[in-house]
Amino acid sequence: MNAFTRFASLFGAGKDASGRGGSSPECRRVGEVLQMYLDGEFDGDTSWLTDHLDECADCGLDSAEFQQLKDAISRLGQPDTDTRQRLQEFADHLAGGEMDVVDDPV
Amino acid sequence: MEAAQTERDAAFRSYVVPELDVMFRVAMSLTRNKADAEDLVQDALVRAYRAIDRFDGRYPRAWLLTILRNAQINRTRRRRPELLHDPDTEMERLSSTKSGDEFDPEAVVIDPVFDASVRQALDALPKKFRRPVELVDLGGLSYQEAADDMGVPVGTVMSRLHRARKRMRDHLEQTGFGTREID
Incomplete structure (x- = not known):
């Protein structure tokens, strides 16, 4: 079972495993704002949206797939613990005056 | 002179350090390589530190991303095409x-x-x-x-x-x- 089809079984989607949302007017309304909602860019009441995602297997699958895609892309740019620590130490050295860089050409 | 140094360090810690993760992530999008992204962020940090006494404190993320992008342009100019992604x-x-x-x-x-x-x-x-x-x-x-x-x-x-x-x-x-x- 792959990472996408895992969600199909998770949600028990009836139509197909590709997840393209449902076909009702409410599903289309969700489809128009779903990515904004997942990006945290959707202002206003979201209860109707979250209720629909809970109730509609097709839209729920659509949401899960986009979220999984977003998470995977995010991981591509995530600094690992060592990198994060090295950058923090580098910044600390700069801010601590331990590197004389103010008048040096970069 | 010491007061100016302290002020610079405080501004750097306040405006720049909280953006380290975002800087690295955007650097990854520019370089596609962790080692190069880390070098690029360090380069940008030095530039930001040198310029911070001229920064007005508004929109630090946008300011840092401009520095990061300019640093990348300079680095790319210095590199050979065969080193590209x-x-x-x-x-x-x-x-x-x-x-x-x-x-x-x-x-x-x-x-x-x-x-x-x-x-x-x-x-x-x-x-x-x-x-x-x-x-x-x-x-x-x-x-x-x-x-x-x-x-x-x-x-x-x-x-x-x-x-x-x-x-x-x-x-x-x-x-x-x-x-x-x-x-």
């Missing part, structure tokens, strides 16, 4: 977990092959669709911040971003990932 090499690197280039352990457990496929789908996008994905999903920027960086309206970012993700999803399915089994 090679998608095949990148795929190989992303599919492996050799020591010295460790991934976050959690990401490895999740599914490194899936992530490599996602990278391939991202690379397959035309540049105008790829950039908003890199800025929002990889860089962690808001729609407005991405729009400012790209010099386009927010609506354009949304439209391209949403279409890009649908293309990526289609790409993942069409390239056979949908039938691959994992343990």
Whole structure:
């Protein structure tokens, strides 16, 4: 079972495993704002949206797939613990005056 | 002189240090390589430190991203074309977990092959669709911040971003990932 089809079984989607949302007017309304909602860019009441995602297997699958895609892309740019620590130490050295860089050409 | 130094250090800690993760993420979108991204962020940090007494304190993230982008332009000018990103090499690197280039352990457990496929789908996008994905999903920027960086309206970012993700999803399915089994 792959990472996408895992969600199909998770949600028990009836139509197909590709997840393209449902076909009702409410599903289309969700489809128009779903990515904004997942990006945290959707202002206003979201209860109707979250209720629909809970109730509609097709839209729920659509949401899960986009979220999984977003998470995977995010991981591509995530600094690992060592990198994060090295950058923090580098910044600390700069801010601590331990590197004389103010008048040096970069 | 010491007071000025203290002020500079305080401003650096206040405006720059909280943005280290975002700087690295955007650097990854520019370099596609962790080591180069780290070098680029260090380069940008030095530039930011030198310039911070001229920074007015407004929109530090936008200011830092401009510095980062300019630093990358300078670095690219100094480099030879053969050092530019090679998608095949990148795929190989992303599919492996050799020591010295460790991934976050959690990401490895999740599914490194899936992530490599996602990278391939991202690379397959035309540049105008790829950039908003890199800025929002990889860089962690808001729609407005991405729009400012790209010099386009927010609506354009949304439209391209949403279409890009649908293309990526289609790409993942069409390239056979949908039938691959994992343990």
